[in-house]
Amino acid sequence: MTTGLYSPDDFHAAANEFPEPFRLLIRESVGSTNDEIRLLAQAGAADGLILLAEQQTAGRGRRGAAWFSPAGESLAFSILVRPTASKALWPRLALAAGVAVAEAVETFGLQAGIKWPNDVWIRQRKAAGILVEAGPDFVVVGIGLNVNTTSFPPEVAEIATSLKNETSQSFSRAAVLGAILSKFARRRQEIDEDFGSLIAAVQQRCVLTGYRVKLSTSTGEQIGWVEGISSAGELLLRTEAGLDRLIQADEIRII
Numbered sequence: 001m002t003t004g005l006y007s008p009d010d011f012h013a014a015a016n017e018f019p020e021p022f023r024l025l026i027r028e029s030v031g032s033t034n035d036e037i038r039l040l041a042q043a044g045a046a047d048g049l050i051l052l053a054e055q056q057t058a059g060r061g062r063r064g065a066a067w068f069s070p071a072g073e074s075l076a077f078s079i080l081v082r083p084t085a086s087k088a089l090w091p092r093l094a095l096a097a098g099v100a101v102a103e104a105v106e107t108f109g110l111q112a113g114i115k116w117p118n119d120v121w122i123r124q125r126k127a128a129g130i131l132v133e134a135g136p137d138f139v140v141v142g143i144g145l146n147v148n149t150t151s152f153p154p155e156v157a158e159i160a161t162s163l164k165n166e167t168s169q170s171f172s173r174a175a176v177l178g179a180i181l182s183k184f185a186r187r188r189q190e191i192d193e194d195f196g197s198l199i200a201a202v203q204q205r206c207v208l209t210g211y212r213v214k215l216s217t218s219t220g221e222q223i224g225w226v227e228g229i230s231s232a233g234e235l236l237l238r239t240e241a242g243l244d245r246l247i248q249a250d251e252i253r254i255i
Contacts, residue, residue: 009072011052014174019185021048022079029071031058033078034133034142040080041138047082052177073149074162075173078142079184085192090139092191092198094118094132095233097141099201100187101128104179105145110166113207115252116235120145121207125161143180147173196231203229208252213237215252223255 015024030036030053037051055071079097083090094117101120102112105127113121120128131142146162148170163171190198203209208226215222215237224239234245 009173011174011177014178017178018050018181021046022050022181022185023048024050024052027051027053029053029055029057032056032142033076034131034140037078037080037140038133038135041135041140045080047080047138049080050077050181051080052077070149074147075143075145075177075180077177078140079181081139081141081188082137083139083188083191087134089191089195090134091132092195092233093139093141093188094130095202096187096191096198097130097132097143097184099198099205100180100183101130101143101145102205103183103187103201104176105163107179108163108167108171108176110163112205114202114205115207116202116229117233117248122161122163122166124207126156126159127161127163127166141184145176145180147171147176195233199229199231199233202233208235208254211254213252214255215246215249217246217249222249 011024011026018024027036033051033053033056037049040049040051053076056076081093098114098118098120102114105112105120105122110122115121118130118132119126128143128145133140146160148164149162150165152160187198206229209228210226212223212225222237222239222244224237224244227236227238227243230236230245234247235249237244237246
């Protein structure tokens with residue numbers, strides 16, 4: 001689905017309409033956009049810098065897992081954020097980014113869900129992943145979104161999807177990027193006083209609510225029923241021992 005605002009993948013034209021303070025830097029190939037923008041942050045780059053790569057040779061997701069990002073088909077970019085909120089609230093930027101990506105996808109006629117804490121799903125398949133990493137006075141928000149990808153490696157083919165796979169249409173990656181930044185400009189401001197609004201958006205889209213899941217935590221494996229997301233952003237997991245409020249978990253699988 002193309003748009004009259006931009007030629008397909010005309011990122012420079014799209015950047016003229018990005019909300020403040022976002023500015024775009026494009027690299028043909030990098031190892032990891034998160035690693036590259038971290039170096040720029042350490043060198044003094046300002047809040048709002050976006051590093052977009054046409055190709056990542058060492059893109060990664062959570063726990064160091066590889067992130068599949070074919071050149072010219074997906075969006076792989078990182079945003080430099082220098083928050084004014086307390087450092088204790090910075091992890092909430094993962095939720096803000098997840099909501100922003102989901103809302104952007106929805107503007108193109110698809111229904112998106114959030115797999116806590118930071119994956120975006122379409123029809124029970126993963127379309128986007130978010131990796132948030134903090135520095136001493138900055139946060140890097142890495143986002144990977146499958147836009148026009150139609151073929152995935154065997155190890156993820158059954159669980160991954162893209163906007164094109166779901167609609168049989170091609171999308172302007174520049175327009176999708178612009179939509180994400182438009183939503184993130186608002187949602188990044190809600191990690192403090194307006195957190196209730198952000199959490200309500202997460203709760204509305206939580207794809208795990210009502211399902212039995214298996215997950216790994218720092219204390220071991222747990223199995224239980226997801227009752228939703230708390231007002232503090234925790235996953236509410238009902239196990240045989242009672243109700244757990246999880247602030248972090250790995251490898252969450254619906255069983």
